[in-house]
Amino acid sequence: MSDDHQLMISVRDGETEKLGKLFEAHHKRLYNFFLHQTGSRQTSEDLVVDVFLRILKYRHTYKDEGSFSAWMYTIARHTRIDYYKEHNDQSEFMEEPDTLTSNVPDPGEEYENMDDIILLRKAMAELPEDRREVILMSRFNHMPYREIGEVLGCTVGAVKVRIYRAMKDLAERYFRLAGEKSYEMRRN
Amino acid sequence: MKCEEIRVLIPDYLSETLDQQVKSRIDEHTLSCADCRREIDALALVWSKMEGLSEEEPGPAIRTRFYTMLEAYKHGVENAPQRPSMFERLNERLRVWWPRQPVFQFCVTAIFLIVGLTIGLRVNTVSRSTGELERLNKEMTEMRQLVTLSLLNQPIASDRLRGVFMSRDIPEPDDRYLAALVTTLNSDPNVSVRLAAVDALQRFSDSSDVRTDLVASLPRQTSPLVQISLIDTLVRLREKRAVDAFKIIAENPRSIEPVKKRAKMGLDTIY
Ligand SMILES: [Zn+2]
Numbered sequence: 225m226s227d228d229h230q231l232m233i234s235v236r237d238g239e240t241e242k243l244g245k246l247f248e249a250h251h252k253r254l255y256n257f258f259l260h261q262t263g264s265r266q267t268s269e270d271l272v273v274d275v276f277l278r279i280l281k282y283r284h285t286y287k288d289e290g291s292f293s294a295w296m297y298t299i300a301r302h303t304r305i306d307y308y309k310e311h312n313d314q315s316e317f318m319e320e321p322d323t324l325t326s327n328v329p330d331p332g333e334e335y336e337n338m339d340d341i342i343l344l345r346k347a348m349a350e351l352p353e354d355r356r357e358v359i360l361m362s363r364f365n366h367m368p369y370r371e372i373g374e375v376l377g378c379t380v381g382a383v384k385v386r387i388y389r390a391m392k393d394l395a396e397r398y399f400r401l402a403g404e405k406s407y408e409m410r411r412n
Numbered sequence: 413m414k415c416e417e418i419r420v421l422i423p424d425y426l427s428e429t430l431d432q433q434v435k436s437r438i439d440e441h442t443l444s445c446a447d448c449r450r451e452i453d454a455l456a457l458v459w460s461k462m463e464g465l466s467e468e469e470p471g472p473a474i475r476t477r478f479y480t481m482l483e484a485y486k487h488g489v490e491n492a493p494q495r496p497s498m499f500e501r502l503n504e505r506l507r508v509w510w511p512r513q514p515v516f517q518f519c520v521t522a523i524f525l526i527v528g529l530t531i532g533l534r535v536n537t538v539s540r541s542t543g544e545l546e547r548l549n550k551e552m553t554e555m556r557q558l559v560t561l562s563l564l565n566q567p568i569a570s571d572r573l574r575g576v577f578m579s580r581d582i583p584e585p586d587d588r589y590l591a592a593l594v595t596t597l598n599s600d601p602n603v604s605v606r607l608a609a610v611d612a613l614q615r616f617s618d619s620s621d622v623r624t625d626l627v628a629s630l631p632r633q634t635s636p637l638v639q640i641s642l643i644d645t646l647v648r649l650r651e652k653r654a655v656d657a658f659k660i661i662a663e664n665p666r667s668i669e670p671v672k673k674r675a676k677m678g679l680d681t682i683y
Pocket of ligand 1 (some may be wrong): 414415418441445447448449
């Protein structure tokens, strides 16, 4: 993590070729972050390149005491918001979620598990944007609460509450899709 | 612990990042509280399923695009004309009435240092927003254009197609970019890419150069699909200079029937 920070400091101070290392370390995760949100491979690639372009343009604003991934995801968030503003097609899932499942399972035994994953992707796709992104940051990108708080502009306490609500929302949607009444949850 | 306090801790509970002490208190609570127990079970199930959502690799073009962008940026920064900084400009003005005597020089320097620091701090925080941002935005568009250009030169047709589609994000392309689109229209081996180029260029048909290129491209096209698309475009633009090309196509025995028909209809409309 502090490696990233050092690299970004160098990029900021003029060694722009070091951005290549940051790209190699983060582009895949960032791509999947966008892919889960937009459902489109093309859009996600476009957005990733745009994020790194913005990193270059705004490199002077990177702070000595900053955290690279919090900063990068803040930029990523704005990039996505701007993208939807320009294309005004709010969170439209352009490809069917199931076509996005890349890990094709062995037929038979894993088939049931595969079904679950398709359902989970559908449930994720249904989630409101802000809930999806908090799950992606915490569960997929394993960002510490402090960093998520930096990206979203809220306290660690508020981050915890948001993650819980988002998880609960996701679970409700998942079980509704799965048609499992037994897990019906109490609404607060 | 109250139920609400427990609930918020569930994600930490599931990711096993809680103190042993807190964890046991939650376990204790769930022994007597069915609601919390059910909720933990439900979230745990979804939590574990999320492991199955694997990450996928982005396509190879993303790397090319990134490194092209990086190169372009470095190139752009190195070759950008050095804009005189505010200090340099101020210095320029000052030189005219700079006092000759060293004592006066010292006083003036001291005054300017103080005034300068105060102004400098304000300028840095305020004026960065408008002019600077506009410049940044313009540079972003230029960069995007460069990235798109690199896509047009990719060996895989789907990448080139994307390069053509991305012209939508470039409201005012420069000549180099338009020339690349025209080259694509005239010589891309893939029909879909050429068709997309017709659409893309049509959007920039306010430029008479683009219209000239569209007219000149028609006789070079061999695919009936591209021919028809170009004819339709030129008719829509009421481009009189296309008349000769339409005639040649209409009279060419090698043109297929639907294309001939289109060209004849075009002639009727434009005349
Ligand atoms: Zn309880």
